[in-house]
Amino acid sequence: MNDEKLIGLFEARSERGIEEADRAYGGLCRSIAKRILADSRDAEECVNDALLHVWNAIPPQKPKRFSAFFAAITRNLALNRYAAGHAARRGGGQIPLVLDELAECIASQEQTDQVLDRMALRDALERFLKTLSKQHADIFMRRYFSMIPVSEIAAELGLKENTVKSILRRSREKLHTQLKEEELL
């Protein structure tokens, strides 16, 4: 079923939309949630929550890319759940590692104007991703959006782990430089 038809089901308030969305993208979203929460039950609940959010959001929203929409909601819910500490006691997941890596880009814990910062940060991130080559952007997003372990990214792309690590390190440095230049740090 294509995205248009899928969105059509949500718009027509057909519960089959939920089944079809789960069938098409549930696995993908479950794996993202699982990497964040490190627990299958939590991941499952998180994807169910995300499906409910999608159901409530469409209509009026009409996502351009259903997969990205669903995945982004799942990821946000999983991060919230992680932050709330429900999952922390059950295992580490990729979050501590990813946070550690990303700390290099920030290198400061100063609190500034939060809201403005967030909007500018998102904008800067989008521009930063567009400056990366396709391969480097793929690697960056697989690591920091989908939170796929470096070893799996390397296997998927047919690269050495060290290559992936060094590409990620250089991308983080580049992001750090850009954020600093734009006075976001």
Added chain:
Amino acid sequence: MKTEDLLEEIGNVSQDLIADHALPDGASSEQTGRNAKKEIVMNSKQKSEYIKNPFIRRLPAVAAIAAVVVAAVVILPKLDLRGTQPPVPAASIEQEDESSSALDLTNGMPSLIGMSLDEVRAVLDDQLDIVVVSREYSSEEEGIIFDQDVVPGSPVQKGDLVNVKVSLGAKMVQLPDMKGWTYEMAKNEILRIGLFVDKRSAYDDTVPEGNVISTDPAGPIDLEPGSYVRMTVSLGPNRNTVAVPNFVGMDWDLAQTTAAGMCLKLEKTEVDDPAPAGTVLSQNIAVGEEVSEETVIELTIAKGAAEKEGALRISFTIPEGANGHYHIKMMKDGVVTSVSSAFNPENAAGVTSITVEGEGEADLVAVLVNDDTLAEATIGTYHVNYADGTSELKSGSIEEAFRQLNNGNE
């Protein structure tokens, strides 16, 4: 700013960036062609292909980078020896830098796989003794190296012997007729003969659940190894039901959209009727009746006036919540040129239309008339091109016109 903020905002970048970079290629149904087919395999978790394909897909890019690195490492030092200092193009430096860990000659033997034999010989012939030990069919194009005996990364010296296998191109494999096979059997056979599966599901009253309804292309047929076969597998008879909506009053396009959203199918019979062309006049299954998905509903559609050259139809979307009786008139230079049939927004299924005729191009003013109060409100100006059959709303909105008339009522 906190690291957590950065992590969170990475999740809020545009959907395009997420779909293009973070998700496997399969996580979008917008792609078409071979890429679109590959994604399904990934979704169905056929892990062997999943791991294999991204690598295979990237071989040309890897080979291109390898060629740049080989050129940079092998040719540039030679030029130096001749006493010249050629400017190093920035792009070369960048590419070399980016791929240094994976494909650096200084780390020993480079991977030649995916590169053409001619290209490799042109660059490496006076460095290494490249010997073709066999030419075989493979998924690589003809003339491309697909195997080498010196493991990439192992130390090499000038004049060392490297045996390579060169592709003869793809050998065709035969896809059998798989109708009625179980999905597992069909999938295993397809993978065994070197093809990939793109699985789709569909309801079918005759083919048992889990069996193959059809393949695209249909077997028996010769295919290149690595080709994708779209396989439609039966979900059994469709037991999901939907309540039939009221199609009457909709235009054909809206009826189709509605039907698609509810997994219903439509057939139409056109009849002569004064209603605007394409308007649904009747349906063969009553509103609210529960029917299986994919049920075909027969609609009777107004044929409308015969399409004349220079005639075109302008559609108007009726905002929700409007009520009363209305019609629309089109005016050119203050003179009425055409009038729509009267409509009641509550029965008009969200859309109405009007046919206009003329030559060349013209600006027409659309006016909404409330038949109950005779109040009028301008919808806007349409620029009409009769020759192309196109119209464009230049200014105004129908929502505003309804708002004006409804405010007048209150």
